[in-house]
Amino acid sequence: MTSEKYSLIIIGGGITGLSCALAWVKNRDPSQYPVLLLEKQPIVGGMVTTFKRKGYSFDTAQLIPDPVELFRYLQIDCELKKYEGYFSRIFLVNSNQVTGINIPSGYNAFMEMLLQRYPAEQKSIRKFFSYSQQMFGELKNLKLEPTLPDLIKLLFVCPKIVKNSSKTFSKYFRSFGFTNPELIEVFDVFAAFSGLPAERAVTMMTVGAMNTSLTGAFRPAQNFIHLPHIMKRKAIELGCQVRTRAKVKKIIIEDGRAAGVQLDNGETLYSEHIITTIDTKVAMHDLVGIDILQQVDPKYAAKAQQVKMSPSAVTISLGIDTGIDLAALGLDCGYNVITTGKGTFEKLFQAFDRGEYLLDQRCFHAAVICPSLTTGGKPTVIIRVVPVPMGNWKELRDNNTALYKEKKEEIADFYIRQVERYLIPDLSKHIVVRDIATPATFERYSGSPTGSNYDMSPYPDNFGLKRLKMRTPIKNLYQPKFSHGLWPSMQAGLQVVDMITGGEIMNGYSRYRTEYT
Ligand SMILES: Cc1cc2nc3c(=O)[nH]c(=O)nc-3n(C[C@H](O)[C@H](O)[C@H](O)COP(=O)(O)OP(=O)(O)OC[C@H]3O[C@@H](n4cnc5c(N)ncnc54)[C@H](O)[C@@H]3O)c2cc1C
Missing domain, CATH: 3.50.50.60 (FAD/NAD(P)-binding domain)
Structure with missing residues (x-):
């Protein structure tokens, strides 16, 4: 003592x-x-x-939505790389067809891209962006522990937040009258950035994630x-x-x-x-x-x-040889999302609710990141799979190492095949190191019994x-x-x-x- x-x-x-x-x-x-x-x-x-594994360095986290103001206040002197150009790419997979959509950095650039791509939806797009930006702006008036007078004031200074506070993001963006199914997919992927499907995530979380990431997505220049x-x-x-x-x-x-x-x-x-x-x-x-x-x-x-x-995840960290030009494949951006769309993320969450994960090439969703293109060092590819429930992962790791290994290799093989098919041809031929983190890994390091990645x-x-x-x-x-x-x-x-x-x-x-x- x-x-x-x-x-x-x-x-x-x-x-x-x-x-x-x-x-x-x-x-x-x-x-x-x-x-x-x-x-x-x-x-x-x-x-x-x-x-580190065999000379390869693997990061867990990958992106920080615009942290500059917070870094300045907290005196964090960390060199950052900003994703100029586009910060994310979405690959919508439908049978053998793939539609690629680049999400440019910058709120207005993103809006302009959508206006050009979906001209029939121009009115709704403009309304959505203007309304969402104003709603995000209202955050400055929000008190963490409002008193009664603060609550009354909220009705006048945060009307949009108050109106949408209990809506899911899906209900929110549909209220703007969007009809184009591909555009709906784009918004669905944005909701996924806030860790839940659009049908479940609260509006303000996704609108916040959209605003902060579109004004600038960053990562440390080093690991x-x-x-x-x-x-x-x-x-x-x-x-x-x-x-x-x-x-x-x-x-x-x-x-x-x-x-x-x-x-x-x-x-x-x-x-x-x-x-x-x-x-x-x-x-x-x-x-x-x-x-x-x-x-x-x-x-x-x-x-x-x-x-x-929040759910747990599987992260597949791959160290590859120099035989693939990752930059030439356009992988030097914050996030690449490959998804089968049509409510895929919600379907994966419904399975998660039942304590299951799906390995189905008609219904999958994964993020692919290449941090070594920023940090230098040996080339790395990270595949993030969310949601994955804890299920019996911990039990297997503790009591049946062989089956634990077999199960995690099975997931990794499945996702490597999808990435190879839609994003990085011949990936599997170039893998030198593979490390697979399961919900049991996250449980061990963080102490969260559910292996939750986002509390x-x-x-x-x-x-x-x-x-x-x-x-x-x-x-x-x-x-x-x-x-x-x-x-x-x-x-x-x-x-x-x-x-x-x-x-x-x-x-x-x-x-x-x-x-x-
Ligand atoms: C694989 C992965 C990738 C991610 N990628 C991103 C990303 O790209 N961008 C992004 O914005 N976010 C990302 N996140 C989420 C982000 O990392 C977390 O939201 C954030 O780091 C949470 O920080 P925290 O301090 O609240 O919790 P934690 O990071 O969990 O920190 C809690 C700490 O408490 C310690 N601890 C636990 N129990 C005890 C105890 N009894 N006594 C003392 N210490 C204890 C733990 O060891 C841990 O260090 C990712 C998360 C994961 C798991």
Whole structure:
């Protein structure tokens, strides 16, 4: 037991935890308000990491929607590459036919592309873009913890957000009267960027993802692991203490308030405030204890138990020889999506709900990325497959290694065949290294029992004012977990420190903007 009492303990050293640390040291002198970040792994970064196999470097994360403003505020000095030209390509597969659609970077460029490609839909397209941009703009007026007068004001300053807050993205974009099936496919793929099919994702999440990625999609110029390393170095330089290999076993609650944490080595550390950035369900069930939560706030406890977690995934990381010219195939862009369309992503989610994944060449959806075209080094191809349920992956990995290996190779073979067929001819002949991450891999590294890649899913009933609140009913305990992605994770770090400091960063507003500083 240490005698030191911290002002803030942050549990988890992923991008959310590191953003909390940087936001804290920017606003509080750590010699007077000491802050400690605890990470169970030997390195920070969480989901954002880079691993090596036989001289090949593989990144987990691939894209950051426009982070420039947030990097500036958090003093993250990380060299970035911006995807100029087009940031994504969609390949719609129908039997043996493939239709390629390039999504240009820039909100207006994307709109112009759609106007030219679908002239009969011009009116709806213009209306959709103008309305969506205005709705995204309304975010600046949204408070994270609105008071009653704030809520009344919302009706006037955020009318579009209020109107669409419980709509799915599919219902939203169909209300503009789009009829062209291919155009509907394009919007469906955009919803997939927010981790759910258009039929399930809340409108604001997809509109937000669209706005932030179209204004600029970026990635670190070097491998992705540099980002959390740079954040950690800066946090330490500014006075934050960071301990790795420090697993929190329990959050100590005394008289309804969070008082400290207990590590798995038995050590106890006390703090005035505690932020947890680990899997939300694990934090509430295991670190706090659902019975304690129930005593303090049964509604919050019920919501924490019912909230749907995001799906897991399979990532196939391939190291290839130099016999394929990946750039000549147009792969130097953020994301390539190959999909059989016609509601494919929703069908895959229906299977996910049943605890299944489909391997069917008439119904598949995969993203293909070539990070080595940015980072240099030996050529790499990453295939991302979402959603994949946990099912019996963990059980197989723990008890039947041969079958586990067979199952993951089967998925990899299937997707490599599709990529070879529609995107990279002869891919399989050039593979030197293959590494397959399953839901069990994500479970092992992140500690999420569902292997969730994006924590809680952005369903309409868990978003905005309906989300599981960041300020938990346990006094001084906060969970700033946000569904899907690096941009929201950084934003959440700022939001929670803003909340603790009484609005010193952005005055209680939910989205950081330069003019607040
Ligand atoms: C394969 C993959 C690819 C992705 N690609 C993208 C992308 O291209 N763009 C994008 O925007 N987003 C992407 N994401 C999502 C993005 O990486 C996450 O949303 C984001 O990194 C979440 O950060 P976090 O800090 O909230 O959580 P995490 O990264 O999960 O960090 C939580 C940390 O807590 C630690 N921890 C857990 N339990 C304990 C404990 N008991 N005690 C102490 N520490 C603990 C974990 O080790 C971990 O380091 C991807 C995710 C995955 C898995």
